[in-house]
Amino acid sequence: MDAPRTRQQHREQVTDELMSAARRQLAQAGAAGLSLRSVAREIGMVSSAVYRYVDSRDDLLTRLIIESYDSLGAAAEHAASEHADSGDLDRWSATAAAIRRWSLDQPHDYLLLYGSPVPGYAAPQDTTTPGGRVPLALVSIVRDARTAGRLVPPVEADRAAPATLRVDFDRLAEVIDIEAAPAIMLATITGWTQMFGMIGFELTNQTRGVIDDHAGLFDATTRLTGWLIGLR
Amino acid sequence: MDAPRTRQQHREQVTDELMSAARRQLAQAGAAGLSLRSVAREIGMVSSAVYRYVDSRDDLLTRLIIESYDSLGAAAEHAASEHADSGDLDRWSATAAAIRRWSLDQPHDYLLLYGSPVPGYAAPQDTTTPGGRVPLALVSIVRDARTAGRLVPPVEADRAAPATLRVDFDRLAEVIDIEAAPAIMLATITGWTQMFGMIGFELTNQTRGVIDDHAGLFDATTRLTGWLIGLR
DNA sequence: TGTACATCAGTGAACGCGCGTTCACTGATGTAC
DNA sequence: TGTACATCAGTGAACGCGCGTTCACTGATGTAC
Numbered sequence: 001m002d003a004p005r006t007r008q009q010h011r012e013q014v015t016d017e018l019m020s021a022a023r024r025q026l027a028q029a030g031a032a033g034l035s036l037r038s039v040a041r042e043i044g045m046v047s048s049a050v051y052r053y054v055d056s057r058d059d060l061l062t063r064l065i066i067e068s069y070d071s072l073g074a075a076a077e078h079a080a081s082e083h084a085d086s087g088d089l090d091r092w093s094a095t096a097a098a099i100r101r102w103s104l105d106q107p108h109d110y111l112l113l114y115g116s117p118v119p120g121y122a123a124p125q126d127t128t129t130p131g132g133r134v135p136l137a138l139v140s141i142v143r144d145a146r147t148a149g150r151l152v153p154p155v156e157a158d159r160a161a162p163a164t165l166r167v168d169f170d171r172l173a174e175v176i177d178i179e180a181a182p183a184i185m186l187a188t189i190t191g192w193t194q195m196f197g198m199i200g201f202e203l204t205n206q207t208r209g210v211i212d213d214h215a216g217l218f219d220a221t222t223r224l225t226g227w228l229i230g231l232r
Numbered sequence: 233m234d235a236p237r238t239r240q241q242h243r244e245q246v247t248d249e250l251m252s253a254a255r256r257q258l259a260q261a262g263a264a265g266l267s268l269r270s271v272a273r274e275i276g277m278v279s280s281a282v283y284r285y286v287d288s289r290d291d292l293l294t295r296l297i298i299e300s301y302d303s304l305g306a307a308a309e310h311a312a313s314e315h316a317d318s319g320d321l322d323r324w325s326a327t328a329a330a331i332r333r334w335s336l337d338q339p340h341d342y343l344l345l346y347g348s349p350v351p352g353y354a355a356p357q358d359t360t361t362p363g364g365r366v367p368l369a370l371v372s373i374v375r376d377a378r379t380a381g382r383l384v385p386p387v388e389a390d391r392a393a394p395a396t397l398r399v400d401f402d403r404l405a406e407v408i409d410i411e412a413a414p415a416i417m418l419a420t421i422t423g424w425t426q427m428f429g430m431i432g433f434e435l436t437n438q439t440r441g442v443i444d445d446h447a448g449l450f451d452a453t454t455r456l457t458g459w460l461i462g463l464r
Numbered sequence: 465t466g467t468a469c470a471t472c473a474g475t476g477a478a479c480g481c482g483c484g485t486t487c488a489c490t491g492a493t494g495t496a497c
Numbered sequence: 498t499g500t501a502c503a504t505c506a507g508t509g510a511a512c513g514c515g516c517g518t519t520c521a522c523t524g525a526t527g528t529a530c
Contacts, residue, residue, distance in 0.1 A: 029351050030264075030348060030349070030351040031348065032262075032264035032265070032348070032350075032351055033264070033351040033352075111347075111348040111349075114432065114433075114436065114438070115343075115347050115348030115436075116262060116263065116264070116343040116347030116348040116436075117262070117343075117436060118264075119261050119262040119264055119265040120265075123437075128440070128441070131438070155387060161448070161452050162445065162448045162452075164444065164445040164448055165445045165448035165449055165452060167444070167445070168442075168443050168444055168445050168448075168449065172442055172443075175442070186449075186452050186453065186456060187456065189449065189453065190426055190453045190456055190457065193426055193429035193430040193433055193453065194422055194425055194426035194429055194457075195429070196429045196432070196433065197425035197426055197427070197428045197429020197430070197432065198425040198429070200346065200428070200429065200432060201346075201425055201428065204346065204347075204348075204349060205355075206346070206363070208360070209360070210400075210404055210407070211400050211404075212396065212399070212400055213394065213396040213397045213399070213400050216393070216394045216396055216397040216400075217397055217400065217418075217421065220393050220394075220397060220418055221418065221421065221422045221425065224418060224419065224422055224460070225422065225426075228456070228460065
């Protein structure tokens, strides 16, 4: 609680307060309702003062997005590395569970990243890298299993994958540094998207009145997709 | 282009114009940016006049949501019935493709239904039934295949499904009128959620720069989940 | 067919609100010599 | 250690905007007799 000494310390502290006030506002009003003025109000500043710390509302949104991607990415990476010695399927399921947990704990942050785009806001390039951390954490599980020779060959061959999709897969394989059969890549993408589809449905109450045991259902579906990838 | 005769005809016509103006606004500004005033402006009315046709902004949103669910539901049902004589897997894939097509054609309508909740708006009960049309259309494909004895038994048994989930599945089985093994229900739910996860990612550009052939990828993943259900 | 009344659609002004952003300013903190 | 100047944080007023909703009103359309 000491008063900060240097200007820089002060600036950092106020910036922190501003960002966490913004995050609280986000949790209450959603991304579309986030306003610089309400953030200023919450930290007891006059509205024009926040412009000392932030270029514009869009700038604030971008920072929130990057912070959130990093926070979720870290959660996924943490889970994946904490279960590095578990069975591959358990590791996949645990990482998925961590992603779901994070999403339920801060639904508005999840919706900021994966929900409707904020009207009038266009995400800049800077969000691409932190946004890739989650899929990369998932891929690392598959990669490790494959490298160790533990990956069960795909049950269903990828007979029907069109040539254009092969091109995408080849390029993707280089980016994520994995030499896997198309069927494995396809199943991994299926698992990745299924996970987020399920979380999104749970958060937006699409399954209202139909499912009670969301945790159980989520785990069962991720284990199914993990199994499909060849994880055991 | 005739002037309408009766008051009722007039009222219906103006209501139609109002709703489609609202839909255009939705496409431009997104659900959070939709305003009664802009809708009034677009149909050349004074802002207070729309209250003759709509109770409030929330009422307008509710109507848009119901209309959209019905439109998407009809598209899914249409595809499923049009491919009733195709192979089950083709039928599943075609229905999924119709859902994706609809979503790409009117992304804001998709986001209205499955994106971030509109701040300050709580969906009333009335949206539940139209919202169920899509999953029911998908379930009907599985049901038909099962009834005809064409459903291949599940590859992966549902060893690990917890008891609470069984309860959900039993109740669900009654609601959707299908007597299927838990593994089939699980795979169907997985396919359903995967589909929407993939569409959501495509619409919000999560796969930007990584995937070009979205149609091909989508079809490959839905065929994979369909196969998992036991459709051939 | 004609008159008297009721219903309805649309107007225009107003209330009270919140928003992003700019700008000239004051006073405190930091820096160079 | 002391002074002169530059930098920075925060203020307060203002601009121009859009929003949802209410209300008393006018004039046209419909209905009962």
